Amino acid sequence: MRLRDKIDDVDQQLLQLLAQRLKLVAEVGEVKSEHGLPIYVPSREAAMLARRRQEAESLGVPPDLIEDILRRAMRESYSSEKDTGFKTVNPAAGPIVVVGGKGQLGRLFVQMFELSGYEVRVLGSQDWAQADDILAGASVVMVTVPITRTVEIIEKFSTLPADCILCDLTSTKSDPLNAMLRVHQGPVVGLHPMFGPDISSFAKQVIVVCDGRDSARYQWLLDQFALWGAKLKSATAKDHDEAMGLVQAMRHFSSFVYGMHLKSENADIEQLLAFSSPIYRLELAMVGRLFAQDPALYADIILSSPDALGMFRRYIERFSDAVSCLENNDRDGFIRQFSEVADWFGQYAEQFMGESRQMLLVAHDRRHID
Numbered sequence: 583m584r585l586r587d588k589i590d591d592v593d594q595q596l597l598q599l600l601a602q603r604l605k606l607v608a609e610v611g612e613v614k615s616e617h618g619l620p621i622y623v624p625s626r627e628a629a630m631l632a633r634r635r636q637e638a639e640s641l642g643v644p645p646d647l648i649e650d651i652l653r654r655a656m657r658e659s660y661s662s663e664k665d666t667g668f669k670t671v672n673p674a675a676g677p678i679v680v681v682g683g684k685g686q687l688g689r690l691f692v693q694m695f696e697l698s699g700y701e702v703r704v705l706g707s708q709d710w711a712q713a714d715d716i717l718a719g720a721s722v723v724m725v726t727v728p729i730t731r732t733v734e735i736i737e738k739f740s741t742l743p744a745d746c747i748l749c750d751l752t753s754t755k756s757d758p759l760n761a762m763l764r765v766h767q768g769p770v771v772g773l774h775p776m777f778g779p780d781i782s783s784f785a786k787q788v789i790v791v792c793d794g795r796d797s798a799r800y801q802w803l804l805d806q807f808a809l810w811g812a813k814l815k816s817a818t819a820k821d822h823d824e825a826m827g828l829v830q831a832m833r834h835f836s837s838f839v840y841g842m843h844l845k846s847e848n849a850d851i852e853q854l855l856a857f858s859s860p861i862y863r864l865e866l867a868m869v870g871r872l873f874a875q876d877p878a879l880y881a882d883i884i885l886s887s888p889d890a891l892g893m894f895r896r897y898i899e900r901f902s903d904a905v906s907c908l909e910n911n912d913r914d915g916f917i918r919q920f921s922e923v924a925d926w927f928g929q930y931a932e933q934f935m936g937e938s939r940q941m942l943l944v945a946h947d948r949r950h951i952d
């Protein structure tokens with residue numbers, strides 16, 4: 583037991599050190615918020631991690647151990663530095679109106695703009711009678727409403743002042759962007775945050791940016807997102823929407839069908855969990871999480887993807903071809919196709935192997951077996 587007491591003692595020291603680190607990071611947060619420095623500094627992280635890894639090695643500590651601990655600590659840093667607030671990139675800006683600001687994603691942006699010192703007004707579905715008052719003097723109108731209503735709601739903004747920025751957060755970009763350009767003569771930008779409303783900070787989160795018009799006049803808004811730690815990815819609306827066919831429609835639809843399949847097969851989830859390999863556990867998590875969310879949101883994401891149906895049909899054909907290969911007991915055919923796909927993935931296959939290994943380790947750490 584004396585050994586366990588010593589381990590407890592060391593863990594308590596670790597805890598004290600973590601508390602010290604969190605305190606220092608909170609101070610860094612104050613400095614950053616005052617001077618308008620970004621929350622996420624990749625160069626500092628890379629240099630710090632490289633040094634700690636070296637030092638770990640010389641102490642006989644696995645370098646991955648210190649890297650895991652520090653990366654986890656830095657996640658807390660992003661979140662804590664966020665709470666200190668952000669410098670207002672454009673102090674001269676008038677109110678920011680978030681249309682649909684009572685929805686989950688809308689609320690997140692409201693919170694971030696408020697933390698950045700802007701006056702934020704919410705225009706919810708019940709507020710249209712007061713719309714003129716709410717919109718008075720607005721410097722930004724941000725539309726974040728259900729996909730099926732986006733264009734119709736954008737069309738209500740045909741009388742905004744010419745210097746007001748009109749933007750939206752919809753997960754499809756061509757139609758909303760065209761609608762915004764049609765109704766408004768001033769700066770227009772289409773945005774798609776590639777994350778859900780449950781993030782603890784914007785650090786390293788991707789926001790796709792589709793230019794509409796007058797980028798110089800909305801640049802401050804993008805600079806504000808960058809201070810929050812977001813990574814901005816510019817794209818045309820067409821390229822974005824095409825990519826979303828795979829990133830969203832195909833991904834969510836496959837999970838949906840797989841969920842339907844499990845249900846129809848009367849699968850016993852308890853049993854599957856008991857038998858699951860780490861990768862299957864991750865698959866159940868990926869599929870199962872879909873069904874904890876809003877069905878209408880996913881219906882709209884899938885239905886609004888321009889070529890989704892064509893792609894699903896092509897997928898069915900490929901699935902069917904692959905099944906035929908098995909029916910013909912064509913082992914060589916299977917291996918040939920497998921190798922062709924592996925060649926196509928090239929070095930990414932190894933990269934994904936490494937990344938998934940890390941994820942599986944983390945998922946495994948969280949496991950508790952009695």
Ligand SMILES: O=C(O)C(=O)C[C@]1(C(=O)O)C=C[C@@H](O)C=C1
Pocket residue numbers: 607610611621622623624626627655656659660663
């Ligand atoms: O050094 C900073 O700039 C910090 O904000 C601290 C810290 C850290 O936790 O070590 C956090 C976020 C940055 O990306 C880099 C490092």
